Amino acid sequence: MIPTQFTATIWLAFGLVVVALAIGYWLGQRRKQRDVMRFTNMELLEKVAPTRPNRMRHLPVALLLIGLLLFTVGAASPTKEQRVPRNRATVVLVLDVSLSMEATDVKPSRLAVAQEAAKDFADGLTSGINLGLVAFAGTASVLVSPTTDREAVKVAIDRIKLSERTATGEGIYSALNSIETLGAVIGGAEEPPPARIVLMSDGKQTVPDDQDVSNPRHAFVAAREAKAKGIPVSTISFGTSYGTVEIPDQERGGTDRVEVPVDDDSLREIANLSGGEFYTASSLEELTAVYDTLEQQIGYEIRRGDASRLWFLLSGLVTAAGVATALVLRQRIP
Template sequence: MFLSPLYLLLLIPVAALAAVYLVLQARRKSYVARFSNVELLGSFAPRRPGWRRHLTFALLLIALIVLSLGTARPAGTVRVPRERATVMLDIDVSLSMEATDVLPSRIATAKKAGQQFVDLLPKRINLGLVSFGGQANLLQPPTLNRAAVKSSIGKLKLETSTAIGEAIFTSLQAIQTFSESTTRKGEKPPPSRIVLLSDGSNTVGRSLTSAIAAAKKAGVQVSTIAFGTPTGTVTIDGRVQPVPADDTALHEIAAETGGSFHTAASEQELKSVYQNIGSQIGYTTSHRDISRRYFFAGLLVLMGAAAAAMLWSGRLV
């Protein structure tokens, strides 16, 4: 794209110059064809290396085109770190997270990867932490204190049930409270995102439908990561119980709120997912003026045309 597209009109006289050159070349060939004594013509107008003459003009034309484009201020897409943003990390601590289908266990992998996410997230981004089992608990409100968040992740304890809806509502409330306390009057609240890790469906608390509606109303995307595999099991009271990962609900949450859905069957895969989400949250795309590159390239080509003219004809014109 161009920031000053009106200057693209400069390409019109460049095109006109090219047309004039072609007309002059056509007339020159016509004149040569009409001259009856070609040998006599050669004594008056010695043969010149035509391709060199054309190459010189071609370089001049390219230089003018590039310089004209540079005047229109071309813009390139670049990644720019966000100045402000709020992220809530929601981690499932239900008993099914004890399954070892993701080694050494789902919860151990989640803790380690969660701490890696803390390190991967740009330092200017405020990060909060919510754990959820039978209920949702705000362990850390949004903060720049990475050590506090990592410490809370390390202390996570398992409990019964899975309150995914409550986790989203708790995160939304934390985001709203933080935004109201840090955003000046008249300013736009910073962008927010919820990153939710879970291996199952919502079993207690408010419904996913109401949680999704609340997230959409608040304009907060929820990215979800499904933990575990279809063959996961846990032992409760001496009995082995299957706890297959349930992707359906998590996929719905992400799709409905505009977030992204991922599956993480191993620690390495989960780290890759976190890196991707951290990049999405921590950076935004912006259009930056790159006209200087065009001016530099145009001047180089223009100097090449001048050098070719001096080398092959001993003059610039």
């Protein structure tokens, strides 16, 4: 509860007045005690004041002084950090829709769980957030440009279709272009709203080859560009190490079972290069928890706000207690 900053520090000087009052009261009590001790006949003193004064008589004054100190803190306008909803920000959700998302290591399938969690994420974002949706497989498509219309995003999520290959870099570039377009439209003379990309994938990049890190369309290059533009990419590695899918064999007929383990390393590197965070999830509960964390980070910001109300309330309560105690113990207000 103790604030770390004040906006009207001059009022703290009033605390010296409170200290002076406390010292004055203490000196007054000492002088009164000396006057009493001037009685030379101690037997007479015992008859006049047969009992020692109750120390509770000081309680009303102590409460009043504490009330003044609390008022002093409130008057100095203390501030504290407060979590408030953002009124302008842009988020683009980038979803991997490659064939590996058919894997059923996450029941009923990676795709079904990803769709459900993504829709919950859309619903949970604060109203001031513009949310866009990009899907990528061999290429990337902006399914929904950043908007506050959550229903449009959820409808697009339900309509996602899977395709071959994985072009993670294209997904990031499409998201960057979408964010820049919105910023140019609504930014005006002001700076564009803060933005973030949330990338969920389950496997290695295949377009271009994952080892071709110098290719300008590689995900690592895209992540560095996002970093340069101040747009972090938070990545979610979704799935398990034992996922498999059935791929049609065009030559022999039938299908081949292909392993599709998650690729934590590349997604972690994308997050590191862009200044974002890396998460893992292998179930609906874990994926929902990750999205909940991102909602708190994205949808809210920390600001310093006025914290004087509580101090004034405490001051009033303690002062009222001092007055009430004085009336009960001394039948008068000190």
